[in-house]
Amino acid sequence: MATEGERIPLILDSTAVASLFDQELQKAFDSLGCFNLAIFGKTGSGKSTLLNAIFAQAIASTGIGEPVTKGLNYYRHPNGYLGVYDSEGFETGTSGDAILAGLDRIVGKSNSGPMDQRIHAAWYLVRWSDRRFEAAQQSFITGIAALGVPVIIVMSQVPVIERDGEFEIHPDAVAFAKYIESLSLPTFGDGKVLLTNALPDLFSNTVVYGLQELLDATYEVVPLAAQTALTAAQGVDGRRKKDAAAAVIKQATVVASGIGAVPIPIADAALLVPNQIAMIARITAIYGLPRSRARSLSIAGSAILTGGATYAGRYVATQLLRFIPGGIVAGSVISGTVAAALTRAIGFAWVKVCEYAVTLSDTEQESFFSGSEVKEAFTKYLKSGK
Numbered sequence: 001m002a003t004e005g006e007r008i009p010l011i012l013d014s015t016a017v018a019s020l021f022d023q024e025l026q027k028a029f030d031s032l033g034c035f036n037l038a039i040f041g042k043t044g045s046g047k048s049t050l051l052n053a054i055f056a057q058a059i060a061s062t063g064i065g066e067p068v069t070k071g072l073n074y075y076r077h078p079n080g081y082l083g084v085y086d087s088e089g090f091e092t093g094t095s096g097d098a099i100l101a102g103l104d105r106i107v108g109k110s111n112s113g114p115m116d117q118r119i120h121a122a123w124y125l126v127r128w129s130d131r132r133f134e135a136a137q138q139s140f141i142t143g144i145a146a147l148g149v150p151v152i153i154v155m156s157q158v159p160v161i162e163r164d165g166e167f168e169i170h171p172d173a174v175a176f177a178k179y180i181e182s183l184s185l186p187t188f189g190d191g192k193v194l195l196t197n198a199l200p201d202l203f204s205n206t207v208v209y210g211l212q213e214l215l216d217a218t219y220e221v222v223p224l225a226a227q228t229a230l231t232a233a234q235g236v237d238g239r240r241k242k243d244a245a246a247a248v249i250k251q252a253t254v255v256a257s258g259i260g261a262v263p264i265p266i267a268d269a270a271l272l273v274p275n276q277i278a279m280i281a282r283i284t285a286i287y288g289l290p291r292s293r294a295r296s297l298s299i300a301g302s303a304i305l306t307g308g309a310t311y312a313g314r315y316v317a318t319q320l321l322r323f324i325p326g327g328i329v330a331g332s333v334i335s336g337t338v339a340a341a342l343t344r345a346i347g348f349a350w351v352k353v354c355e356y357a358v359t360l361s362d363t364e365q366e367s368f369f370s371g372s373e374v375k376e377a378f379t380k381y382l383k384s385g386k
C-alpha cells in the first residue's frame, strides 16, 4: 500500500498485473483463515446434501480428504477457508464411541494450536423420518458438547410445503422436534432443533427450508476469528458477503484518498492500481472465487485486470469523473475525494461481477472468467454504478 511520498512503479503491463493479482488473492485467502465444521448423523441422514446446499459446492468431491480418526474424514476446501470433519456411514453405538475418543484427541491437540485448526461447530443431523431418537444418539451429542465443541441439532429432510408464502411443515416432524427439544440437551439454544430441507422435491412440492436459520445459528456459536472464513465459504447468505465486501471497499477508499491527498495527474491514475488490485482480490476471496484453485490463473490472466482496474484508471479521465462531483479538478488532477470515489466505484462494480459469477455453474464460471465476458460485465457495472 502506498503512502505519501512513496514512489510506486507504474504497473500497466498485463503480466505484472496478473501476477500481482495472484499474490494478492493468495494473501486474501490466507488472511481469511479457516472455518472448521464437524458433521454427524446416521448414514443417509443427509450430511453431504446439507453441506453442498449450505456451502454451494461439493466439498467432499473438490476437497482433499484424509481419514483423521476412525469413522471421521477431514476435507479441506482447495481455497483453504473451509474444513469439514465428515462422519460418513456413521452409526451410533461402538463406532460412535470410537469417534468420540478420536475427537477427544483432535480437540485436545487443536485447542492448544492455532485458531484455524480448531473445530468451531458441530451439526448433528436427525432424519425426520427416523422418528426415533436413541439413548446412544443422546449420549453422543452430550459427549461432543462436553469436549467444548458447540453442537447444533438439525432435523433433516423435513417435508415443507410453501403455500401463499406460508410454510407447512409436516406435523410429525414438528412433534418429533418437540420431543427432542424436551430433552434439553447441552446444545445451541438449550437443545433447540432446527428444521431443514436441503433439496427441493417437485414430486411432493417440498421446498428448500431452514438453511438461513442454520447458518445464523452457526454464526452465533462460532468465534469471531472464524466468521470471516465462514462468510466466504457459505453460499446461502449474500447479504453477509456483501457487508464483508463493503468493509474491504471502505478500507481501500481510505487508502486511495491518502494516495490522492497529493493530487495526482490523471495520467498517473495508475498509482491507484495496486491498492485497487488488492481490494479486488479480497472481494474475490470473500465470494469464494474462483471455486477451484486451478482457475485463479485464468482469472488473473483475463482481461479484467489489465482491462479492468488499469482501464478504469484511464477511463477516469474521460467518463467517470464527469459523474463524480468535483471530478475534474483544475489542471486535470485527481484529488483524494475523486480517488476514493473511483476506488469505491470499482469495488462495487466488482462486487456485482462476483454476485453474478457465483450463480454460474463451474463450467460457465470458467468461461466467464477466461473470456471477454468478465471485462464486459465489469465495465457495464462500472458505468451503471455511478
Ligand SMILES: Nc1nc2c(ncn2[C@@H]2O[C@H](COP(=O)(O)OP(=O)(O)OP(=O)(O)O)[C@@H](O)[C@H]2O)c(=O)[nH]1
Binding pocket: 041, 042, 043, 044, 045, 046, 047, 048, 049, 050, 087, 088, 089, 090, 156, 157, 158, 196, 197, 198, 199, 200, 201, 206
Ligand atoms: N428431499 C430430500 N432428500 C435428501 C435431503 N438430504 C438428503 N437427501 C437424500 O437422502 C440420501 C442420502 O443423503 P446423503 O447426503 O448422501 O446422506 P449422508 O448423511 O451424507 O450419508 P453417508 O455419507 O452415507 O453417511 C440422498 O439420496 C439424498 O438425495 C433433503 O434435505 N431433502
Ligand SMILES: [Mg+2]
Binding pocket: 047, 048, 049, 088, 089
Ligand atoms: Mg455423506
